[in-house]
Amino acid sequence: MSHSIAEALSQYPRETLTRRPTPLDYLPHLSKELDIEIYLKRDDLTDLALGGDKPRKLEYEIAQARANGADYLVTCGSAQSNHARLTTAAARHLGMNCAVVLSRDDFLAFQGNLLTVYLMGARVEFAETEDHWDLEEHALNLCQKLTEEGHTPHYIPISGTTPHSCLGYVSCGLEL
Numbered sequence: 001m002s003h004s005i006a007e008a009l010s011q012y013p014r015e016t017l018t019r020r021p022t023p024l025d026y027l028p029h030l031s032k033e034l035d036i037e038i039y040l041k042r043d044d045l046t047d048l049a050l051g052g053d054k055p056r057k058l059e060y061e062i063a064q065a066r067a068n069g070a071d072y073l074v075t076c077g078s079a080q081s082n083h084a085r086l087t088t089a090a091a092r093h094l095g096m097n098c099a100v101v102l103s104r105d106d107f108l109a110f111q112g113n114l115l116t117v118y119l120m121g122a123r124v125e126f127a128e129t130e131d132h133w134d135l136e137e138h139a140l141n142l143c144q145k146l147t148e149e150g151h152t153p154h155y156i157p158i159s160g161t162t163p164h165s166c167l168g169y170v171s172c173g174l175e176l
Helices: 005-009 028-034 054-067 082-093 112-119 132-148 167-175
Strands: 024-026 039-041 072-077 097-103 123-127 153-155
Touching (some): 054 082, 054 153, 054 167, 072 082, 072 132, 082 097, 082 112, 097 132, 123 132, 132 153
Parallel strands (some): 072 153, 097 123
Antiparallel strands (some): 024 039
16 A cells, blocks of 8 residues: 555644745856756745744644643743754644743843743743753753643754654755
8 A cells, every 4th residue: 555755744743834835036146156956945935933844843843732731832942943943833823832941142132032921921941051062951840840731842952853743844855
């Protein structure tokens, strides 16, 4: 029995966070320079919190979280993390809570992604480290604290890469 990739992908739950497909733009000057047709996939035009490729990953990861009854998304990253911004936006879009553990940079400024995360209402905790393993340990401890407070957290690692989230890129490939 043969199944297409699209059929296999449809078996996994997905939360719709963006309009798709995103366009492909032909790059005539670069194509001419390299003597090959070059196209650019415009995931910067996804419409969740200033766009990017991360919403593709989050659509599958958050669907898994909701299937497991999560009411809180927890993630971690740098103070200006795109992933933290998009995870917060996705949580808010779907009526969920979000907590982010961020590294405290030497020149911490409340602007850009950090300001956006605060404005969207995320619970923000700072860890005095830039080591990813320390950030993840702090985030997992926060998950335990949220559980003790009566919540059902779902941890999404730095950058949001998990087996479920990778399905977002499989889906992107089908748009090509």
